[in-house]
Amino acid sequence: MSSKQKDVAQQHEERLNSGSGTSKMSSWLWHRTKPYTPPWIVTGGVFAAGTGANLQWEGAPWAGVGLTLASVGLTAATWWAGRSSGPQRRLHSAITVAAGTGWVTAAALSGPLTGPLPDLYLMGGAALALSWNIRQVMRTSAPEGSGAEADKGLLEKVGLARTKLRDVKVEPNRVTVPYELPAGELTNDDVAKAIPRIASALDVPTTAIRVQHDPDSARKGQFVIVPEDMLKDATRWPGPFAPGQSVAVPLRVGVYDDGSDLVLPLLDAIHMLVMGMTGSGKTEGALDVMFELLTRKDVAVWLADAAKGGQDFMPLVPAMDWAALDSASAAAMAATVQAIIPIRAAWLRDHAYRAWEPAAAEKQTDPAHSCRKDGTACGCYGLQYLVAWFEEAAKLLREMGEDTFTGIAQEARSAGVTLVISMQRASGYQLSTDTRASLPAAMCFGVRGDDAGFALPEEVLDAGANPAAWGNKRKGYVYLVSAGVDEDLYANPARTFWTGPSGEYEKAAAWIVSEFAAVRPELDTVTATAAEKVAGQMFTSRRERAAGAPLPAAPALAGSEEEASAQEVAALVDTEDAEHDATAEIPAAAGSAALPAAKPSPEEARELLDEMVRMLASVGPGTVAVKNLTPYLEQIGRDRSWVSKEMKRMAEEGRLAATGEAGVYRLLPALAAA
Known part of the structure; x- marks a missing residue:
């Protein structure tokens, strides 16, 4: 109540309290009962209207017709006029008008004191007037400000x-x-x-x-x-949602603030960006997804974590189909995923699948999905769904370039491949706009400032989503945006499951590895064969590398750069050539002309080397070694020492990627496209 209203009420109370006792009581009673008199006054007016109408139209049949139509019209008008009010008030008003006009019509034709009309007036009129008084009391007795x-x-x-x-x-x-x-x-x-x-x-x-x-x-x-935060207490992982079933069944990874399940429909999501600052629970969410994936029967899981060497995922690594835990393996995995997309897409096309579906993972016994031209069942082994998860991908993007995943994200949908990129901040400096636009799904954990705009659509932020309000103070709090999820839930906070403290998490992971080993088959032949051709030893020795088996030692660098390069070349010389000087100029072959006196200029030699590297990498497993260029040294006009230094320079410039093996490099997508 405003101060002006309080002053008026106070003056009114003073007037009521002044004067003699009798007048004061009468004024108080009138003041209290006056707001409730209108329904009674209207009731009296109804009796007067009925009496007057009887004197005017008693016994007139046409008057009865007119009064009846007027009664119906007034009732309908009251119902129409009350459309903007509440349903109770609208119904109450219509009933009151219908009763009043009906009594007036009867009284006009028969007389207000005829038959039951007096009783109906006294009982019905009083009841309706009291109903309006009660309604007014209920309305005015509500607390102030409500x-x-x-x-x-x-x-x-x-x-x-x-x-x-x-x-x-x-x-x-x-x-x-x-x-x-x-x-x-x-x-x-x-x-x-x-x-x-x-x-x-x-x-x-x-x-x-x-x-x-x-x-x-x-x-x-x-x-x-939602006034109370129901996510304050973390929910322990309740176990697999659909053990032994297809990955087409959504993955349960947490709960919303109303207690409903947070589910990720992976096949609808297609590709996904997982973003959140350090300490926001991003890794815990990744473990929830992995727990679900590794209990399904038709999905292959590839994980690249070069930044932390798979520190958080080690108990689950034995169940994964490929775990790339160093920079060289992660780069090889990225190149492999891009290379196998057309191969997998061709298999699906040849077996009449427009997109991957659970039937594609089974043995092809249906003639409708046969690769044979005669229409009979081909009996080919199936193609698993592939999830390629790149954890803390910022390091890999710095080493391979921000366009590394662009082609994968744009082409993998038709090949039954889901790309997941997990990073702390998906800014334009780290992830290209084209790649980010090709990641339609997002799990956004707590972030700083306006970083949420890198992961969540503008309309979701406008609807109230605000992960910056959590930062890293609400571990596991997340917003999920994905096809297959109700859009009304996009702005609803959720929290991923807690996999338990150290010790319990390891037990749960070990249970998954052992319990579902028989459920999850080996990697399908199509994908495995293509990966072996592209990644070579990086793929075939993936189990040993993930387990920490010792890798070939890199040559020690001592003395001058020329001496170090010579040592590197010597390490690559085959046993049968050990007696020869690997750094000496190549002599002219017997029976052939000697090398021309004028060797190619350094610029020409570098151009020739680039051409040779691209050629060898395109026809081989995607890698090239210094020793592979031995047959072309005469054409380049340089020795192995020079070639080794030039390839090392190309790696430093980001045109090649070191593989972890001495003198062996991987061709990056940018150079391959050139």
């Missing part, structure tokens, strides 16, 4: 004046309030901007308020308010 007036005041404070609130739906820890903005004055964008002020007015965190816009209107929608 109801529509309080709502109106709150909306005015937050800049949404004249906004209409519809029927409020109250559920346990959840309030849904439909709204309608004034036409031509406000839009749903204004509602999104007002969320922080609404949260302040209600004294709740901004993440407790979401807005669900009506897709068919720019000024309608509903507020969803």
Whole structure:
């Protein structure tokens, strides 16, 4: 109540309290009963109207017809006029008008004191008048500042004046309030901007308020308010959601704030970006996804974690089909994924699959999915779904370039491959815009500042999603945006499962590795053969490398650069050539002309070397070694020492990638495209 209203009420009370006792009591009674007199006055007016109508039209049949039509018309008009009010008030008003006009019509034709009309008037009129008095008492006895007036005041404070609130739906820890903005004055964008002020007015965190816009209107929608954070206590991993079933069944990885399951429909998501700052629970979410994947029967899991060497995933590595835990293996995996896409896509095409489906992983006994031209069942072994997960991918992107995953993301959908890129900050400096646009799904954990815009669509942020409010203070809190997930849930906070403290997590991982070893078959032949051809030893020795088996020692660098290079070349010389000087100029072959006196210039020699490297890498396993160039040294006009130094320079410039084996390099996609 405003100060002006308080002053008026105080003056009125003073007037009531002045004068004699009798007059004071009469004034008080009149003051208290006056607001409830209108229904009784209307009731008296109905009797007067019925009496007057009887004197005018008693016994007139046409008057009866006219009064009946007028009664029906007034009742319909009352129902129509009440469409903007609540359903109870609308119904109450229509019943009152129908009863009053019906009695007047009967009284006009028969007389107000005929038959049961007097009793109906006294009982019905009094009951209707009292019903309106009761309604008024219930309305005026509500606490001050509540109801529509309080709502109106709150909306005015937050800049949404004249906004209409519809029927409020109250559920346990959840309030849904439909709204309608004034036409031509406000839009749903204004509602999104007002969320922080609404949260302040209600004294709740901004993440407790979401807005669900009506897709068919720019000024309608509903507020969803969750006053209590039900995610404060982490939920322990409850076990696999669909053990032994297909990866086509969504993966359960956590819970929403209303207690419902947080599920990731992987085949709908296609490719996914996982983003969150250090300590936000990003790795815990990755473990939840891995727990689900490694309990399914038709999915192959490839993990690259060069940044931390698979530190968090080691207990699960034995169940994975390929774990690349160093830079060389991770680079090889990225190149392999890109290379096998057309091979897998061709297999699906030849077996009449427009996209991967669970039947593609089984033995092909259906003639409708046969690669034979005669239409009979081919009996080919199936093709597993492939998930290539690149953990802490920022390091790999720095080494291989920001366009590393662009081709994979744009082409892998038709090949039954899901690409997952996990990193702390997917800015344009680390992940190209084209690659980010090709990752339609996102799991966004706590971030700093405006970083959420790198992972979440603008409309989700406008609806109230705010992972920056958590930072790394709410471990495991996440927003999931993906095809196959209800869009109304995009702005709803969720929390991934907790896999338990150290010791319990290892036990759960060991149980998954042993329990589902028989469920998960070996990597399908199509993918394995292609990977072996592309990655070579990096793939065939993947188990040993993941287990930490010793790798070939790199040559020691001592003395001058020429001496170090000579030692590297010597390490690559075959046993049968050990007696020859590997650094000497190549003599002219017997029976052939000697080398020309004028050797190619350094620029020409480098161009020839580039051409040879591209040629060898394209026809081989994707790698090239110094010793592979021995047959071409005469054409280049240089010796092995020079070739070794030039290839090392190309690696430093980012055109080749070291593989971890002395003198062996991998051709990067950028150079291959050239």
